[in-house]
Amino acid sequence: MLNHGPYRTLGASLCCLLIFATAFPGSDPAWRYLPLGMAHILLGPDHLLFLLALALLVPERRRLLLAVTAFALAHSLTLALTALGVVPIPEPPVEAGIALSIVILALELRRSQQGHLGLVVSSPWLAAFAFGLVHGLGFGAALGDLGLPHGAEGRALVAFNLGVEGGQLAFVLAVLGAWQPLRKARLPRWTAALPAYGMGALGLYWLGQRLLVMVA
Template structure:
């Protein structure tokens, strides 16, 4: 396969993906917080796709009142509605459904926090678009729930995966790879924590554009590496740390969609971070295994896969940069 064919194949993949969305489509989010006995403040957030608000609505059990005919209002690339419901006898055991979720391919996240500090985070799937509020949850269950949220964010966040893939292709040698991956982890953990705790407040759109630009920069470095040209004088671990600070802010914006339980913020934040790391490690293991398999097959196969990856990363990153800057 010639280089031209590789480029054309990569761009075909980019254009096909662009027809779906230039952004990660995040799950719909329903936050229910108890504010007084039998009274609950509700925040409902639903993504907009190509400017159209998805017609998904929360539906509480019949005993709860105040939730009908609530229309979300546009808020950036999403729509948000805030209202209160009253559920006599408490919300435990109440069924909450996400109407029309079954007609989509995205999930919903329902977070319920009571005055007692009890918190539950439930992932709702299109195949089973409802859940029952648990009567009780332990701290271990909350930790587990946020670990799952972190893992799923990584696995369904193509921009972060492409950056990690670029790092794996750029760095040679196990020792350098471990140092570089550790620098990336420390950096994104730092900004994730600061942003989640409200210490850093930076608008999401510029961050998303800079994340895309960081991936494009990595693609350029990969081309220089393959051609034997002089690359950036910045050490890989320092590069990973600098760009990791950006990606941590991206993780924080995703975590904000779910929210943190007021009574268990440190544990939930740690759990989300652990989930992110588990997702990253799983991805790294798969990529390294595939790379080793290709190396054993033949050198030409490894080179072809390398160039497919490089142009795929660069093409997708270029698309994201243009789209995200245009969306300011």
């Protein structure tokens, strides 16, 4: 049985903030960025696929927690730098880098199933931090497109980031909850490779599509 007491507390707090941000028209406009951040990650299949691959690669709860925390810290940093215009990076290379991160994790997942342990499996927090820097640039570009409210830039940035973290947490917990019965199910051995091949194929498709945008 998974013990997610601290995560449930954090999740409940984020839900309260989400309700507050959407229910009160006269509230601080910066808090309206909380549901926007949550929607951005939950409606972003590439970010979700990366988290899914990470959860499959690192099934141990403690190591997964460290990896997800490192990912969150890294993308919070580059999200802020990009949204505030400190690090102006064109969006197409960032989107291609996000797709590439999925391909790399899919390859690592398949290699680990074959008994070859790479960097992501041996040091998941380090790999998650490095990839988180890239994903944060994508979050920051999205927030930059939305724009920040004048005089409340800092609060809006924090609210958007909280929304991203809340959506990320909800998705990881959902994956963990669904994965437990699947691991116990008696499935044919060949099905074990399907997630890696499926994620790899989709990541390659996105990568090719986004590279074409860069050279067009």
